[in-house]
Structure formats: structure tokens, C-alpha cells
Amino acid sequence: MARGPEGTGPGRGRRELKVKLKPGKGRKSSSRAWLERQLNDPYVAEARRRGYRSRSAFKLAEMDDKYGFLKPGQAVVDLGAAPGGWSQIAAARVRAAEGQGAVAAIDIHGIEPIPGVAILQRDFYDADAPAALMAALGRDGADAVISDMAAHATGHRQTDHFQIMGLAEAALEFARQVLKPGGTFIAKMLRGGTEAQLLAKLKRDFASVRHVKPKSSREDSAELYVVAVGFRGRAEGGLPDGA
Numbered sequence: 001m002a003r004g005p006e007g008t009g010p011g012r013g014r015r016e017l018k019v020k021l022k023p024g025k026g027r028k029s030s031s032r033a034w035l036e037r038q039l040n041d042p043y044v045a046e047a048r049r050r051g052y053r054s055r056s057a058f059k060l061a062e063m064d065d066k067y068g069f070l071k072p073g074q075a076v077v078d079l080g081a082a083p084g085g086w087s088q089i090a091a092a093r094v095r096a097a098e099g100q101g102a103v104a105a106i107d108i109h110g111i112e113p114i115p116g117v118a119i120l121q122r123d124f125y126d127a128d129a130p131a132a133l134m135a136a137l138g139r140d141g142a143d144a145v146i147s148d149m150a151a152h153a154t155g156h157r158q159t160d161h162f163q164i165m166g167l168a169e170a171a172l173e174f175a176r177q178v179l180k181p182g183g184t185f186i187a188k189m190l191r192g193g194t195e196a197q198l199l200a201k202l203k204r205d206f207a208s209v210r211h212v213k214p215k216s217s218r219e220d221s222a223e224l225y226v227v228a229v230g231f232r233g234r235a236e237g238g239l240p241d242g243a
Helices: 029-040 042-050 057-067 085-094 129-137 157-178 195-205
Strands: 075-079 102-107 117-121 142-147 179-190 206-212 223-231
Touching: 042 057, 057 085, 057 179, 057 206, 057 223, 075 085, 075 129, 075 157, 085 102, 085 117, 085 142, 102 129, 117 129, 129 157, 142 157, 157 179, 157 195, 179 195, 195 206, 195 223
Parallel strands: 075 102, 075 142, 102 117, 142 179
Antiparallel strands: 179 223, 206 223
16 A cells, blocks of 8 residues: 555556647757656656656655555655655655754755755765765664665667666765664666676675565666665774764
């Protein structure tokens, strides 16, 4: 059963009318195709109806509905959070706005305020960013580190794969420093051949590791998510002073 107040995905039984755009002056065919896909995407429409910042909110909601890693009172760090869809779901499910849980979000791009979420606009790769994140979280550790980080697509599949896997590796190294025992790590991946190295590290550090492609992830996308639960213990050394 879905844990959100209205379920996870778009309502069923609705008859959707397809939108077709006429070729416009100065509008490339690729841009027209993208806009048509957005207009006809039921998750985009449902996200707008519910006030979610992005359709990707449903991806996190789906994964949590299935695996139940977000609970009231927990502390969550959201990496690559803009425009804020994942932070909205996390804040609602840990009850951050009510003062029970806590959510800290970081992105190089700006994020409009979200009730219960501490937002940092800065580069996650900055040397002091991890300590700043934990200071914003206000807890001695995180129950979940969630990452939807992605680099701008180049159109070259292998390059895009390496970039996203590099971000996932960086997110994991951060998670190993801040997660409490039993904690959860979620990260975006792209199929491409180097996933095995990351999975080996995850299986060493977590009790259970799964590949997940949420229904709300577009079928033609190579993206999938790794859901690692049951963190076995924090790495030695911890964060720099000030965390």
C-alpha cells in the first residue's frame, strides 16, 4: 500500500488526451519532441497537481513505498536536490516540518524554500561541503543519504555513464562517513559497464543491495537506482572538524 496521502503515482482510470504541437518558427524538432513528451507525461501533470517540484518525486516515493527506509524522526541528506522533489518527499515522510525529523539538501543550483528542509546552494565537491551539510542537518549522523545527482548529458553514452558513476562514488564515500548503523543509501546510476565496482563496495558495507527502476522512470531512460539498506558501520576517521 502506498504511504503517501494520495498514493504514489498518477490516478488510474483517467482518459488522457495526447497533445501534439505544430511545427513553430525557430523551434527545433528535438525541442518540440521534448515539450510534447512533457505535456503528455502523466507524472508531470500529477506532480504539478500535488505541488511537487518535479516528476522525480514519484521515484523516491515509489522506492520508499516498497522498502520503507524513510520514517518519522529520521535525519536525511539529499544530494543534488534541485529543484527539490526528493526533499519534499523526504521532509513529509520523516515529518521534518513538524520538528520530528531533519532534512538537509545541497545543490549547485538554487532551490526555493521547502518547509523543514535546510538548503545549501553550493558544490558538493567543495572540500568543506560535507561538514557544512552535517552542520545544517543538526544531527550526529544521518539515517539516509539519497542522491539523484546527475551531470549535464553530453549525448555520448559512455561519457554520461562515467560522469554519473563518478557522482555515485562520491555520494557513497560521503554516506560511509555520516550514516548511522542500519542506514540507507540511494543513488542514481546509468547502465554502462562500470557498475560492478560500485556494487562490490555497497555489498561490503550494506546488508542488502538492490537495483531498482521505478515505474515513474521513463522506459527509454538508461537510469536506474541502487537501494542499499542496513549500513554495517561508519568508516574510521569521520568528517573534518566542524561536522
